[in-house]
Every structure is written in C-alpha cells, then in structure tokens.
Amino acid sequence: MKKQELSNEIEKKREELIRVASTNGLSSSKAIRCSQELDHLLNTYHSRFIKKVNLH
Template identity: 45%
Template sequence: MLVYTIERKREQMLETARVYGMSSSETLKCSQELDKLLQLHLANNIRERNLNKLKIS
C-alpha cells in the first residue's frame, strides 16, 4: 500500500513540475510529501529487518 502511495505521489510531483515548473510551490510541496513517504518506507524496512534479525538470533 505504501509503495503504491509513493508511486502515485511521484507521478503527481512529475506532472506538477511539468505544468508549473520545477521550483513552483506546488511542485515543492509534492516533493516534500514524497520525501516524507520515502522516509516512512525506509523506517518500516529498517524496523522489519531488525525484527527479522531478532527472530533469527
């Protein structure tokens, strides 16, 4: 689900950049939202990896 949301936000950001320009406030907002989603995804992956290490040990 999160990967799907990330992909949609990425597409939205690219479309916004195409329409309004790379440095527009709309594009920057999409970029910041995408960054937050990517950080969440990374944190989830790290948490899962750590849990798996605990199960193996």
Template identity: 45%
Template structure:
C-alpha cells in the first residue's frame, strides 16, 4: 500500500476506533482489535517513512561530490604551502 493511501486508511481506522470505543467502551474486545489493527497500520507507515534506501545518489552526484572534495583538498594544500613559502622567503 502506498504511503498516501495508508494515511487515509489510518485516519478512517482511527475514527472507527473512536466510535467503537465511545459506543462499547475502551476495554471492549472490538475496540482493542481495532486498536491493534491501527497499530499495525501505523507500524507499516513508519516502515515506509523511515526506509533506509529512500535516497540513492546517482553517479553524477558522486562525481560532483568527489570534485568538491578534490577542490577542498587542493585549497587546503595551497593554504598550507603558501604559509611555508612566506616563511622561507628572504
């Protein structure tokens, strides 16, 4: 089930649970069963939301990152070298 569909189903199940709880009590078997179903839906929603593989960088993004690291390393090396050059100039 897609995340948007699951959000709607969760909302409906929550409303259903509230109605059953108001009519039959919070400790009724039907309310508890509905609450467990809602828990399952919420757990599934969390699994979909927190999926670790949601973002997969492309080769282009890796390439851009490597170029950025190279540029930063070069600048740091040049800063280090320029301080030595100034130190040893007569």
C-alpha cells in the first residue's frame, strides 16, 4: 500500500471511529474494534514511513 493510500485509510477509519463512538459510546465493542483497527493502520504507517525517515 502506498503512503497516500494508507493515509486515506487512516482518515476513513478515524472518521468511522468518531461516528461509532458518538452512536454507541467509547467503550462499546464496535468502538473498541474500530479503535484497534485504527491503531493497526497507524502502527503500519509508522513502521513503513516514519521510522525510515528518522534513521537518516
């Protein structure tokens, strides 16, 4: 996945999390699952694009 595609996925997931949490509450199973998916996307972004920049 390219950097821009991953950034777009992160933004979509962030918007979904806000929507789900507003509807179901922050501690709902849907919000927790969505938050975990967002964490995974953010970790992927960090490992692919941020760490490489900081090494140079």
